[in-house]
Amino acid sequence: MYTFLIAVGALLLLSLVWMVYRIQTLVSVVKGSDRKIASGSNKVNAILFLVFLVGSGALMFWYSIKEFDNYQMPVASEHGVITDELFWITMAVTGIVFLITHVLLFIFPYKYQYKEGRKAAFYPDNHKLELIWTAVPGVVMAGLVISGWMAWSDITAPAPEKAHVVEIMGYQFAWDVRYPGKDNVLGDYDYRLINASNSHGIDFTDKNSIDDFPSPRVVIPKGEPVLFKIRARDVLHSVFAPHMRLKMDAVPGMPTRFWFVPTKTTAEMRAELKNPEFEYEIACTEICGRGHFSMKKIIEVVEPAEYQKWLAEQKSFLQQNPSLAEGLKTEKKEIAGIN
Amino acid sequence: MATATVAHHDTEVHGHQDHHDHEHHDNFITKYLFTTDHKMIAKQFLVTGMFWALIGGLLSTLFRLQLGFPDMNLEVLRPILGGWIDEAGKLDPTFYLALVTMHGTIMVFFVLTAGLSGTFSNFLIPLQIGARDMASGFMNMLSYWFFFVSGVIMFISLFLKTGPAGGGWVVYPPLSALEQAIPGSGMGMTLWLISMVFFIASSLLGGINYVTTVINLRTKGMSFSRLPLTIWAFFLTAVIGILSFPVLFAAALLLVFDRSFGTSFYLADIYVAGEALPNTGGSPVLYQHLFWFLGHPEVYIVLLPALGITSEVIATNSRKPIFGYKAMIISLLGITVLSFIVWAHHMFVSGMNPFLGSIFMFLTLIIAVPSAVKVFNYLTTLWRGNLIFTPGMLFSIGLVSFFISGGLTGIFLGNSAIDIQLHDTYFVVAHFHLVMGSASFFGMMAGVYHWFPKMFGRMMDAKLGYIHFWLTFVGVYMVFFPMHYIGIAGFPRRYYSWTNFEFTNLYTDLNMFVSVAAIITFAAQFIFIFNFFYSMYRGRKASLNPWNSNTLEWTTPLHPGHGNWPGEIPTVYRWPYDYSKPGAAEDFIPQHIPLSQTPESNLPHEQELVKLELEIMKEEADLVANESKH
Numbered sequence: 001m002y003t004f005l006i007a008v009g010a011l012l013l014l015s016l017v018w019m020v021y022r023i024q025t026l027v028s029v030v031k032g033s034d035r036k037i038a039s040g041s042n043k044v045n046a047i048l049f050l051v052f053l054v055g056s057g058a059l060m061f062w063y064s065i066k067e068f069d070n071y072q073m074p075v076a077s078e079h080g081v082i083t084d085e086l087f088w089i090t091m092a093v094t095g096i097v098f099l100i101t102h103v104l105l106f107i108f109p110y111k112y113q114y115k116e117g118r119k120a121a122f123y124p125d126n127h128k129l130e131l132i133w134t135a136v137p138g139v140v141m142a143g144l145v146i147s148g149w150m151a152w153s154d155i156t157a158p159a160p161e162k163a164h165v166v167e168i169m170g171y172q173f174a175w176d177v178r179y180p181g182k183d184n185v186l187g188d189y190d191y192r193l194i195n196a197s198n199s200h201g202i203d204f205t206d207k208n209s210i211d212d213f214p215s216p217r218v219v220i221p222k223g224e225p226v227l228f229k230i231r232a233r234d235v236l237h238s239v240f241a242p243h244m245r246l247k248m249d250a251v252p253g254m255p256t257r258f259w260f261v262p263t264k265t266t267a268e269m270r271a272e273l274k275n276p277e278f279e280y281e282i283a284c285t286e287i288c289g290r291g292h293f294s295m296k297k298i299i300e301v302v303e304p305a306e307y308q309k310w311l312a313e314q315k316s317f318l319q320q321n322p323s324l325a326e327g328l329k330t331e332k333k334e335i336a337g338i339n
Numbered sequence: 340m341a342t343a344t345v346a347h348h349d350t351e352v353h354g355h356q357d358h359h360d361h362e363h364h365d366n367f368i369t370k371y372l373f374t375t376d377h378k379m380i381a382k383q384f385l386v387t388g389m390f391w392a393l394i395g396g397l398l399s400t401l402f403r404l405q406l407g408f409p410d411m412n413l414e415v416l417r418p419i420l421g422g423w424i425d426e427a428g429k430l431d432p433t434f435y436l437a438l439v440t441m442h443g444t445i446m447v448f449f450v451l452t453a454g455l456s457g458t459f460s461n462f463l464i465p466l467q468i469g470a471r472d473m474a475s476g477f478m479n480m481l482s483y484w485f486f487f488v489s490g491v492i493m494f495i496s497l498f499l500k501t502g503p504a505g506g507g508w509v510v511y512p513p514l515s516a517l518e519q520a521i522p523g524s525g526m527g528m529t530l531w532l533i534s535m536v537f538f539i540a541s542s543l544l545g546g547i548n549y550v551t552t553v554i555n556l557r558t559k560g561m562s563f564s565r566l567p568l569t570i571w572a573f574f575l576t577a578v579i580g581i582l583s584f585p586v587l588f589a590a591a592l593l594l595v596f597d598r599s600f601g602t603s604f605y606l607a608d609i610y611v612a613g614e615a616l617p618n619t620g621g622s623p624v625l626y627q628h629l630f631w632f633l634g635h636p637e638v639y640i641v642l643l644p645a646l647g648i649t650s651e652v653i654a655t656n657s658r659k660p661i662f663g664y665k666a667m668i669i670s671l672l673g674i675t676v677l678s679f680i681v682w683a684h685h686m687f688v689s690g691m692n693p694f695l696g697s698i699f700m701f702l703t704l705i706i707a708v709p710s711a712v713k714v715f716n717y718l719t720t721l722w723r724g725n726l727i728f729t730p731g732m733l734f735s736i737g738l739v740s741f742f743i744s745g746g747l748t749g750i751f752l753g754n755s756a757i758d759i760q761l762h763d764t765y766f767v768v769a770h771f772h773l774v775m776g777s778a779s780f781f782g783m784m785a786g787v788y789h790w791f792p793k794m795f796g797r798m799m800d801a802k803l804g805y806i807h808f809w810l811t812f813v814g815v816y817m818v819f820f821p822m823h824y825i826g827i828a829g830f831p832r833r834y835y836s837w838t839n840f841e842f843t844n845l846y847t848d849l850n851m852f853v854s855v856a857a858i859i860t861f862a863a864q865f866i867f868i869f870n871f872f873y874s875m876y877r878g879r880k881a882s883l884n885p886w887n888s889n890t891l892e893w894t895t896p897l898h899p900g901h902g903n904w905p906g907e908i909p910t911v912y913r914w915p916y917d918y919s920k921p922g923a924a925e926d927f928i929p930q931h932i933p934l935s936q937t938p939e940s941n942l943p944h945e946q947e948l949v950k951l952e953l954e955i956m957k958e959e960a961d962l963v964a965n966e967s968k969h
Contacts, residue, residue, distance in 0.1 A: 024802060029879075041805060045728040048809060049736070056816060063824070070845060071828040083756050090757060094747040101714060101743050108721040109728070109736060112657075119926060120919040121723040124660040129719070130712070137711040141704045141750075148754035149697050155756060156693030172520065172611070191608040192615045201610070234611040235514040236623055238688065238763065242829035242842050245760045249689045251623055252513055253607025256690035281840050285763040285831040287507040288514060289521040290433045293834040 046113040053106035057099075073242055076269060076280065076301065078261040079155045080245030086148055093140060159259035163225035164307075166218055168282070169200060170230075170237030170250040173291025175282060176200060177218050181211025181316060186229065191252075194233065197321055201233075204317075204324055213314045218282065218299040220262055221307035227259040238286035241299060243269075249286055262301045269301075373484075375476030376901040380483050381462035382794060385787070387483075387490065388454020389868070392780075394494075395445035396861045402438045405430045407854025409836055409847075423502070432835040436505040437523050439833055441497065443508025444531070446776065448538055449493070451641035453486050455783045456580075459644055460549045460573040462790065466892035467567050469558025469908045472901070474551040478544045485541035489534045496530035504531040507833060509634065512605040512626050516597050519612035528598070532591050539584045539591075546584075549577035558891070560911035565930070567890050567915040568661060571668055572647025575675045576640050582679070583636040590629035597621070624689055631682035638775050639678040643671065645782020646713060646742075649735040651915075652785050653717060655888045656732035657724030658926045660916035663716045670709035670716075677706040687755040688762050696755045703753035710746050714739065725919070725926070729886065730804025731789035737812045738781040744816075745774025748823070766826025769819045777815045784811075784867070791874065792881035796897045799878060803870040807863060814860030821849050889915045889929045912952060913945075 028039070075084050112120075167178040167186055178200055180186045187202055187209020194201035202209050220226045230239050232250035239258070240247045248258040270278045284295035302310065318325050365374075374380060401420075404411060412428035413420075423434040461479065465472055473479045496503040505523030506515040510531065518525040553574045557566075566574075596602040597618075605626045606618035654661040661667060683691065683699040717739045726732070748770040751757050761767060784807075791799045830843050837843040837850070884893040891911070895903050909931035917928040923940035933956070934941055935949045 042728050071824045073829055087757050090751050094750055098747055104718050109726055112724045112726050114725050114727045118725055120658040120725040122919050122921055125663050130663050130666045133715045134712055137708050141707055145701055145704045148756045151756035191610045194610045234609055235520050236511055247688045247759050247762055251690045252609050254690055281842055283840055287833045293836055294839045296839055
């Protein structure tokens with residue numbers, strides 16, 4: 001019944017629009033306004049550009065200011081402060097250009113709308129102007145590029161040797177985390193060794209893997225360099241830690257890396273945001289299939305002392321699941337603390 | 340000879356009675372289907388492009404429903420989507436990915452490449468350079484029908500049980516190579532690849548034709564320095580297409596090998612669905628390099644024709660010469676060259692060598708310079724003009740606005756340090772939908788409104804055009820401007836829902852707003868569809884040169900036959916932008932008017948050319964006279 005009523009209503013509305021359309025067409029034919037070069041609509045359109053400029057400009061400023069704290073995400077890494085600064089410098093530069101060009105673009109239509117008897121200026125070129133507006137954007141771009149390049153070089157430089165290593169492996173549809181243990185060296189892996197109990201494909205014949213341990217969360221110390229070693233097991237994924245301003249694709253067959261220095265512990269961030277539930281999150285930003293939107297991992301940033309304590313409490317893969325050690329020589333089992 | 344009859348064709352305003360077209364009576368099949376007439380092929384591309392635009396738009400409204408109203412019961416859509424609506428009335432997450440993939444593929448390739456280039460390159464190149472038709476009408480026909488077949492295959496893939504391709508429009512392997520990873524990578528992906536092969540063939544056949552025609556078939560006097568900017572844009576677009584589409588073909592072919600013949604170009608060390616695959620040694624990043632070697636120039640393949648159309652429409656309706664004609668050509672050339680050496684800015688965080696990232700950042704930000712020059716030149720063209728707001732003009736001004744808004748955000752994304760945070764977030768979505776999607780779409784609309792009288796001999800209704808423009812212009816900004824905020828807030832692309840993460844668990848109101856705006860904007864396009872088809876049959880009859888434009892297409896009869904000009908092709912004596920020339924009686928002097936006929940408005944250097952022009956004309960006349968004696 002409702003559908004029927006809606007259909008009838010829509011039909012009536014359409015026929016009304018149709019009638020109005022026909023009538024205005026006939027009226028314009030009778031008045032002869034369709035033969036004029038520019039009808040009254042020309043003025044209306046010119047005014048609408050001004051209205052759009054003022055209206056949308058006001059809306060943009062109002063919303064940008066009102067929402068600032070919502071879209072401006074707090075930053076918690078050293079390089080993030082620099083990239084944020086670059087972002088806002090670029091925003092200032094492009095914002096000025098955006099405003100000037102749009103004010104001109106929408107004021108000219110009003111100011112120079114068609115008037116009978118007026119002739120447009122014949123102004124085909126001006127080399128000086130052309131040179132100016134080639135050179136000025138060129139110089140500004142050079143400035144932006146060079147500052148961006150310097151930041152990029154620092155961010156992508158090799159990690160300090162003492163950086164805490166964490167391996168993050170993406171698969172459909174979650175992240176697995178592995179720590180290198182006391183030696184700070186991750187053991188070898190081979191994707192052919194992956195099975196139900198060895199989801200990382202760790203090669204336990206490599207002595208570096210003996211003290212490797214898993215963790216349900218990424219726990220890292222504040223103020224010390226951390227190196228994420230990133231890999232993928234099946235398809236492309238991308239590690240995105242928004243508060244750390246960190247993003248790097250996880251590629252099957254090609255390990256990638258990203259190092260950074262976290263600057264605020266989870267507890268400090270909770271206090272800053274007055275949100276006791278706050279957690280640093282990792283999300284996936286490379287389309288990877290059905291569960292792409294749900295690949296979440298929590299990062300917990302703690303004080304260095306707390307971190308050391310936490311490290312000491314962790315149990316290695318082999319301690320947690322001694323069956324992984326089957327086939328290993330006894331001396332290795334001893335090192336791993338299994339009997 | 341035929342010269343005598345040429346002069347009078349301007350006065351024939353009888354509409355349908357095409358006296359000159361007696362000799363070949365086409366039947367339906369040769370006139371409307373397998374035609375070799377570039378004008379009909381252009382219309383075929385246009386109508387097919389419009390069909391695809393509606394499909395692509397419809398898909399976007401479906402996924403916007405999911406994003407804006409995640410709790411909505413979509414049971415009503417079950418008759419169309421069937422099993423893709425689950426028992427709870429929710430959209431299937433896999434199908435959501437298929438929707439975004441197909442939306443991207445359709446819009447980028449079928450609408451903005453074929454629909455835009457295919458339509459206007461075909462329609463305008465012969466008409467504006469003064470040629471009877473394309474260099475090869477047959478190849479041109481093949482180009483359309485390859486495109487048609489490509490479309491049919493892609494359309495069929497929409498109805499597969501496992502769904503169409505769902506790995507994003509870039510179809511990165513391994514996701515696109517492994518059926519185990521996503522069902523769309525089965526038959527859906529196979530059809531996607533076959534469809535793209537036909538599409539690439541179509542695009543190359545078209546491109547080779549455009550380039551050949553522009554180089555070889557220009558009429559007398561139509562030097563490259565007198566070409567309308569539309570033709571320059573179409574010409575360079577075709578060059579870009581010819582150089583880059585084969586690389587996409589190679590990328591697709593290797594993907595076919597990996598999928599079907601067990602090679603490992605892109606696959607390595609994969610454990611999926613409980614099984615370790617035998618492939619080793621391949622690199623997914625290789626695919627990304629190959630793909631973006633097309634993919635980035637592709638951006639300019641869709642954008643340059645729109646910029647060309649805009650240059651022409653803005654100059655005509657400002658009644659002013661385009662400012663900096665030479666600078667416009669140089670910046671087009673600059674963009675063409677640079678478009679080939681910036682591709683890896685899509686891959687800053689793909690894991691490629693960071694040093695490569697620095698190189699591509701430098702190259703990318705250079706391309707902003709010619710783009711900026713174009714914007715300033717458009718603005719100066721408007722300055723002190725006598726602006727007539729035809730619907731085409733409105734859409735052109737809209738294009739410039741989108742080009743600025745979307746272009747500026749490119750400066751953020753081209754900076755690899757800033758891109759770390761913004762890559763694959765909604766900031767990117769906002770950026771390319773404005774600068775490439777909406778700007779090109781507006782160029783296409785400007786073209787349709789401007790050249791409709793030449794295509795169908797009738798006018799589109801201007802008032803409906805205004806309503807269409809304002810709804811679409813405001814609508815596009817309402818859809819894509821808020822996405823900048825969402826992007827800065829870190830929302831990733833291609834997410835089915837936002838509730839899993841705390842950092843994205845906000846802006847439900849803004850997403851709802853975007854969705855409503857998207858649906859209204861989509862609905863507004865039906866005003867255009869109505870206007871288009873209604874005006875085709877019932878629109879007001881057009882005059883021969885309704886916009887008082889200078890270019891050659893307006894010297895043809897109202898309904899040009901196959902061959903375009905009934906008599907000789909007019910000769911060209913001047914550039915196409917002699918608008919509002921001081922001293923001239925009218926505010927426009929078409930390209931085929933000799934300088935010797937306009938002594939009152941000639942500039943000093945043109946006055947010197949008059950003597951030369953007269954000499955050449957005399958020689959020509961002697962030649963003709965001699966020939967007719969023998």
